[in-house]
Amino acid sequence: QPGDKILTNAFTFHAVPSVIEHARAVPVLVESNREWGMDAEDLDRKAAASGAKVLLMSYMRGHVPDMDAVMKVVRKHDLVFIEDCAHAYETRWNGQLLGTFGEIGCFSTQSSKGMSAGEGGLFITNNDEIAAKAVLYAGSYERLWLKHFDLDHEMMDSLQNQIPGYSMRMQEVTAAMLTPQIARLPVIKDVHVKNWHLLHTLISDHPNIEIPMPLPQVDSFCDTMQFHLVGMSRQDADRFIDVMKQEGVPMQIFGAKRNARDFRQWEYIEAHKDELKDTIANIEFACDLSLQPHLTEENIRVIGQVVHEVLDYINRT
Ligand SMILES: Cc1ncc(COP(=O)(O)O)c(C=O)c1O
Structure with missing residues (x-):
């Protein structure tokens, strides 16, 4: 409401x-932790203090918090849990796919995501009423919902005129683009996992680089890499990004240069803007690199070499 x-x-x-x-x-x-997942203790505190009844949690850049701890908080406060899996395709906690922990799992299919149709998205749920309402909100008038399968006709007829239609139906051409990608996800994931681990081996021992590792229960999609720059000034960190771009490896820092992933830029909301010290500390020097699935082992080796050379150049000059 x-x-x-x-x-x-x-x-x-x-x-x-x-x-x-x-x-x-x-x-x-x-708050977010050093590995960029949601901090379950802060979630518990904020749930108690705010009285909120809904949790919309992002697995930002595929980073997964301690799901046992999160689910404990969800149950304790009886939260409706919605998972934003835009960056967490084919990602598991203790073998269970993300998107199946909460009431709803949302998957963006915008162009930079694990499955892409240019724009659009979808969600999954086991809850018949939520599914029914989503079909109607998307825009399904005059029993057009009969084109969907497995909907309870009695429920649909009773909800039909209670719910506005927001014209957010997925086009058939979009669905046609997405359907074959579902089976390809594990293949793409294998490429990402291999590339991510190779790059990790190549750069993780550099003294200016800290790569916090996921918890052992996490099986990640690995389509992007993040690392903290350590022992560097703000100015040098910004220079690093600029020179990386000149060298053909564009990156960004989450907490710098008006990045849209820095909550201090979200001027349209008012929410604890100066209390979130952990999140600020964990985004200020956090570099973000996209690893597209067409990258070869050779490409990854070049990226690793460029990271080393640019860091050496920044430290020297
Ligand atoms: C973490 C996260 N959640 C949600 C979205 C929204 O996806 P869409 O653009 O499909 O609405 C994005 C988009 O990039 C995202 O990065």
Whole structure:
């Protein structure tokens, strides 16, 4: 309902607080840890203090918090849990796919995601009523929902005219583009995992680089790499990004240069802007590198070499 409080990540892309704002609800930002996952202890504190009944949690850049701890908080506060899996395709915690822990799992299919149709997205749920409502909200008038399978006709007829239609139906051409990609996900993931681990081997021992590792329960999609720059000034960190770009390896720092993943840029919401010290510390020097699936082992070796050479250049000059 308008005015409801929604717990969400302080570290995520601005699409997430935007969607809360779009629903006329109020985001309550929860701290992120060194590995960029949501901090379950802060979630517990903020759930108690705010009285929020919904958690919209992003696995930002595929980083997964301690899901046992998160689920404990979800149960303790009886939260409706919505998972933003935009960056967590084919990602598991203790063997269980993300997107199946909460009431709803959302997957963006925008162009930079694990499955892409240019734009668009989808969600999964086991809850018949949520599925029914989503079909109607998307825009399904005059029993057009008969084109969907497995919907309870009695429920659909009773909800039909209760729910506005927002014209957000997926086009058939979009669905046609996405369907074959589902089976390809594990193949693409194998490429990402191999490339990520190779790059990790190549750069993780550099004294200016800290790569926090995921918890052992996590099986990641690995389509991007993040690392903290350590022992560097703000100015040198910014120079590093500029020179990397000149060398053909574009990167960004989450907490610098008006990045849309820095909550201090979300001026349209008012939410604990100066209390989120952990998140600020964990995004200020956090570099973000996209690893597209066409990259070969040779490409990854070149990227590793460029990182070393540019860091050496920054340290020398
Ligand atoms: C973490 C995260 N969640 C959600 C979204 C929103 O996806 P869409 O653009 O499909 O609405 C994005 C988009 O890039 C994202 O990065």
